[in-house]
Amino acid sequence: MAKKSDKIGAVAVVGGGITGIQAALDLADMGFKVYLLEKSSAIGGVMAQLDKTFPTNDCSMCILSPKLVDCARHVNIELFTNTEVQKIEGKPGNFIVKALKKPRYVDMEKCTSCGSCEEVCPIKLPNLFEHGLSDRKAIYKLYPQAIPNAYVIDKEGDGKHRGCVNCMKCTDVCEVGAINHDEKPENLKLNVGAVIVATGSQPFNPVIKPEFGYKKYQNVMTSVEFERVLSASGPFEGKILRPSDKKTPKKIAWVHCVGSRDKSVEHEYCSSMCCMYTAKEAVIAKEHDADIEPTVFYIDIRSFGKDFDKYIDRAKREHGLRYVRSRISEIVENQKTKDLVIRYEDDSGELKEETFNLVVLSVGLCIAEEQRNELIGRLGFETNEFGFVYTNPDDPVVLKPGIFVAGSFLEPQAIPESVMQASAAAANAAALLKDVRGTLVKEKQYPAERDVSGEKPRVGVFVCHCGINIGGYVDVPAVVKFAKSLDDVAYAEANLYTCSEDTQKKIVNAIKKHNLNRILVAACTPRTHEPLFQKSLRDAGLNPYLLEMTNIREQCSWVHMDKPKEATDKAKQLVAMTVAKIRFLQPIQEAEIPVTQKALVIGGGIAGMTAALSLADQGYETALVEKEQVLGGYLNKVYYTVEGIEIDQLLKETVEKVQKHDIIKVYTGSSLVSLNGYVGSYESEIKTPKGTANFNHGIIVVTVGADEYKPNSYLYGKNPQVFTQSELEKKLSECLPEDIHDGETFVMIQCVESRDEQRPYCSRICCMQAVKNAIRIKELNPRAEVFVLYRDLMTYGFKEKFYKTAREKGVMFLQYDAEKKPIVSANDDGLVVKMFEPMLQRELRIPVDTLVLSTGLQPNLDNSVIAQMLKVPVNDDGFFLEAHVKLRPVDFSTRGVFVAGNCHMPKFIGESIYQAQAAAARAATILAQPKLAAEPNIAVVDEDMCSGCKLCISVCPYNAIDSVEEKINGKTVVRARVNEGLCQGCGVCVATCPSGAMQQRGFKDEQILPMVEETV
Amino acid sequence: MIEKEKEPKTEEFEPKIVGFLCNWCSYAGADLAGTSRIQYPPNVRIIRVMCSGSVDSMYILRALLEGADGVFIGGCHPGDCHYIDGNYKARRRIVLLKDILNTFGIEKERVWVRWISASEGQKFAETMREMTEEIRKLGPNPIAKQWNI
């Protein structure tokens, strides 16, 4: 380990997809210098290519864009595109990263992205961002919203097509002289303390599976290609067309598990996200064109994530997705119609065929040959049997000391997991470099704020098409025209994506050029995008609170999709209402509040202990509160794993580390009884066996866990042969081989009282619990009989291999239909399970010695108590609801409160560990700052109007108002006074004040009432 | 499939509804209705406020006097208010307000208060459907009519 003095307070993040971006942003906000290295010419990765994201159907570009812009704007993130890492030398805390920066041939500083070069360029190549579905020029921008927002020249071509021929036409036409055809590659040497590798994986190329006809038949495409077809900025501008005749296909088939769960291509793992993106693509396709008939050919529907089951349910129920459980033997083309015939075996074993107009192959992810040879080989990372890098399951993001990993480079996975790992990797790097935090960073300087007090309102209106998300239903040009007609509107324009980086520049320029002093963005919800636009105002020297957004997407275009006229009228009126308000906006200067740089973690299971350790290792004093007498939580009920985690050791070591840590204070047998304050400055009262303890802290991490659900059905609790999976696990952990006799029969029923009306969620872990216990039984006595009756086997990712192991050991997996649940009866001969077997098309009768019920986890009953105390939401199932399922998976929308572990949703140990580290990282982005900006929208008193009635004092929930006595003309008068640090901006006092003296900034009567008037 | 709204007959009265939604729950619920693409009638105009407790009775009165046919106030579920108990305060205030409305000759059924959480997109859409129908049945705001004379 490097000495304190020679550690470097900088981190290299390799890979500029969403994972790398998240890691970079977290680290930069924690006080580290970040070098973000990206191989292609722009950051954004795969997420930039997606149309929508599941399970919320959020527009991918829209939720990514603020992060791209944040990255580009962050003073402590330095971006290197076209850059590949060659070597990492040195030791943890002090590495030299050697990288090759290939020439871009375009000066990013000078390029204005005007596109003249592209117009004159004579060379055409397949556009790889569009997966070759369209062409691009040799000088191009990776995608319209690319960051950095500059062109690049392709000199190499792609083997089949040549690149730039040095015709110099672009040089001639470029007015700013940004093009330099002679630019040379540059060797970079970056001195950093830690490295995070987040280079992602590759979609499987189905060419090597000839039976699917990919590249042979025009109308067979991959799901990643189809994603571009759906995209408004894609090759067909969001119209669903098939390649052969550019006509809208009616019958579309999706084929699951292409290149996943497939021995023939050595991909015996599940790619985890294909089931869900397939449902999403089908739903969105249907949304684009209601006549489309989507069919999905599948093996299992692995809807194991939060709210995934509900999504699939809705897809079936409301969007008419037809699911066919099947194995496909081949796809052949009808040469005349170019339609495709899918030949398959259905679940009763019958051979069938059906014709479709378009076939989409749901491809999985893999590590491409070149990645294996280049990055992994060059840097000497250990890999697993599937070619992905290997990490310890109980230390999931640590590749080597000082080198961390995140995202689908580690395992195929969806965005939330990648984002959590990114933050987790950042937490690990921050712990390693805690002594040099803040040594290499700068503070962002904004231009001085323009004084607009004397100016007449000049409103700039920016109306977003949001691809086709708004523009497809609302007549955006008409809204712009309408906006221009409104009083005080000095400027209005439409944007494809108002949140993109180039639009931010446009906004800044428009403010300067047209001398605007109020900005209205008519786009999506202010809840996600307001901070982005506020920063643009600051960049232009305007106070950020002179911005107002109006929501014409979530609350207009998306909810009135079949009523374009009404939607347009509504959008216009929303703009008019907001203009009515915006005139009266005043600049706001927020107060600063000091941050108590300490953390409170509630819940001492593996997630809580990990979060506490991560925070303490980063140097933040932490209190850990656990209601039980011992630490460990649910881990105390786990006895063994199959993925190689030694539970005893993990538990013992973690508890020891926590207890011995000099800045962690552990309170067992304790609970939080009261909480006061707000982000940066909380005061807690903890009831402990020794009395009450008080603790002041700046943030809170909630890790209160979940517990196994105890069922009411299948004779549980009534028959001694019936157990839950956890109970069986405990028994098996104490079993000797001779305890299980030959032929002893175990039947496990999955999804018991789970994924049904009452508990409509999948608990994610129970299938693996069954697989694990089944393997254990077979290891104890191979001649025991084990049957697993399941609906969909959720052995996602690399867990698939244990499913295989179980089958190889002779465990019988029988699929049952949710409509025809197995039936259990007890008679004098013992227990019998009956189930309908679709393959055999008849009922099976299995006499059972031990019946095991997989019931999953249920949220703690006291979640709602904690939720109310902390002011954070739970979802319909009782699990905590994060701020955003994709991109803010460990944050609550309440600033300063974070979540991890089973209380967020059921998950595996490794997942809880990285999620807890992620929560610690996110928390540290607050704790690293000595001061925070206080709530801007606080109450203010108009002294002249205050009658001193003190009603406001009695209703204020934060005791933020006192009364002061003043002498005016010799008379003593009482006035209310708001304490700026305490006021949270709820506005209750405003509504209560009888004399109209109390006003809430940003929501003053003079701002709201004109809005009201404009509505009618 | 997008749930098709029942097409109102052309002569059918289209109520104007003003909605005050708290930032933390109901506004988020309305956003979720959007991301889930749950369709509802386009009659409501939403004004975002930080808490249902900040909705001044004056705002509601003004809306009705100006001619809105209905006013909707959406807040967090009891106990869930981001600011502890703003929603209780809102409820109490609106009970009082409804009495006053009668003296103005405005049916108190024109003012709706509902608790809708950030995860209840469906509920928000349903509530909007229901309210639009109910107000449609009530007919135009009588005050507005008077002023039109």
Ligand code: FES
């Ligand atoms: S914040 Fe939603 S009602 Fe108070």
